[in-house]
Amino acid sequence: MDGSSGGDVSRLEVIEGPTGRRRRTKAERARIAAESLVPGASVTDVARRHGTTRWQVYDWRKKLRTGQFVVPESVVALPMFAELIAEGAAAEMPAETAVTTGLEIVVGDVVIRVGSDTDEVLLTRVIRAARAAAS
CATH class of the missing domain: 1.10.10 (Arc Repressor Mutant, subunit A)
Known part of the structure; x- marks a missing residue:
């Protein structure tokens, strides 16, 4: 509307798209x-x-x-990541050295050892499988 008080609408524009309100389950x-x-x-x-x-x-x-x-x-069931705590000799090494040596993850009775070049997607799948096996 153009805001005039003439009473007739000369043009009406409809804008489509999502509204501000979303319905979530x-x-x-x-x-x-x-x-x-x-x-x-x-x-x-x-x-x-x-x-x-x-x-x-x-x-x-x-x-x-x-x-x-x-x-x-x-x-x-999604893996949650915990704080990384370095113990022993690795804690005294520079951060760059400690990261390149690898990582050990314990899920229940399962120990997962990975290198610093491990694919994130693959590691996520392995952690999920270990958690499923532990429960």
Whole structure:
């Protein structure tokens, strides 16, 4: 509309595309809330990444804590990464040297040893398989 008070509309333009409101399932909201609870995660960054507000994420976190939302099994089964703690001689080496020597990951009774050049996708699959075998 052109804002004139003439009463007739000379031109009406319809803009298509997504509206500001998104419909999310409870599982999606629970997954986003759980993502914001990972140590080191920023609620603001998580909200921005998923196109929502931080206040919604805080509300979903509250619902997750009170049991109104449940994190889907598919999300629970994803590998979570823990803090890396270097012990012994490796802790005294320069960081570049320690990283190139490899990494040892313990999942239950399974020990996974990998080099610094290991493919991330392959390592993720191996960790998932080890977790599935351990449960």
